[in-house]
Amino acid sequence: MEDNPKSIQEKHTQNISLEKSVLTETKEQDIARIQNILYNIFDVKEGIEPLDSDSENFQEKSCVDIHLEDFEDGKFAKSLKYLKFFDICRFYSKNIDSKNRYFGDFLESSFPNKINSLMFVSSTKMVLNRSNYLNPLINLSYQVNSDVIFYRFSIGFPQLKRLVAAYKHVSRLEFKYCKLSIPSVPNFSNALTNCQIQELSFEGSGTTGLSDWAKDFDQFENLIQGLASSSDLRLSLEKMVIYNCGVNPKESEQVFGKNQLDNVRIITYY
Numbered sequence: 001m002e003d004n005p006k007s008i009q010e011k012h013t014q015n016i017s018l019e020k021s022v023l024t025e026t027k028e029q030d031i032a033r034i035q036n037i038l039y040n041i042f043d044v045k046e047g048i049e050p051l052d053s054d055s056e057n058f059q060e061k062s063c064v065d066i067h068l069e070d071f072e073d074g075k076f077a078k079s080l081k082y083l084k085f086f087d088i089c090r091f092y093s094k095n096i097d098s099k100n101r102y103f104g105d106f107l108e109s110s111f112p113n114k115i116n117s118l119m120f121v122s123s124t125k126m127v128l129n130r131s132n133y134l135n136p137l138i139n140l141s142y143q144v145n146s147d148v149i150f151y152r153f154s155i156g157f158p159q160l161k162r163l164v165a166a167y168k169h170v171s172r173l174e175f176k177y178c179k180l181s182i183p184s185v186p187n188f189s190n191a192l193t194n195c196q197i198q199e200l201s202f203e204g205s206g207t208t209g210l211s212d213w214a215k216d217f218d219q220f221e222n223l224i225q226g227l228a229s230s231s232d233l234r235l236s237l238e239k240m241v242i243y244n245c246g247v248n249p250k251e252s253e254q255v256f257g258k259n260q261l262d263n264v265r266i267i268t269y270y
Helices: 005-042 071-080 101-110 134-139 157-166 217-228 231-236 249-258
Strands: 063-067 088-096 115-122 144-151 172-176 199-201 239-241 265-267
Touching (some): 134 157
Parallel strands (some): 088 115
């Protein structure tokens, strides 16, 4: 005897409810397992709370800071294995080196589906490329909602283009004290379609010993001209920080004006 349409619909509704129940239970189990790992390794009794997506306020209890040179923090990344971390407000990973495979596994398999703020700090001006963490960082880019900071990395020309394009949806993107290679003008005209970036920071990246823009001003001009090739970025960008970059304020204003970025607020000092 065949089921009537009403019976089929009821069974379908029951199946959906069951699936939601199983997913909710699985998510709660994963949260409990992560809290248990935090307790066992760090003796964290209160735990870390999942991100409250309905709240627009900064959530201190929903932040994770990992110092990868610290044994316990490295043990934490290893313990997660393929367990998916729940959504959090902020994730800061510090002292990253190129040989931490557990951290690579974390980025590929355990990184939260949703996060507001992300910061990566290299230990020794590590070259960021496909052999270490570049591809995972590109792949997880749309899981980050608000702001991204890359600190103390060495980033080549193609890698910089990929990172800016991947994180074009965030409101603030920072490359702080990074060694950047920009030998020619990057073309962002298509890569930054629907760009939402309001603030770009290259604080310290132009200083002597890194990109040295005082000596190699052409690279700074290449960067600005390339960014301005995107009409969408010209519309979204409100502020650029080039503090401690060895760039003369008047010369930087001329470069911005020449590239239709007159309305961008330039921060050359604090």
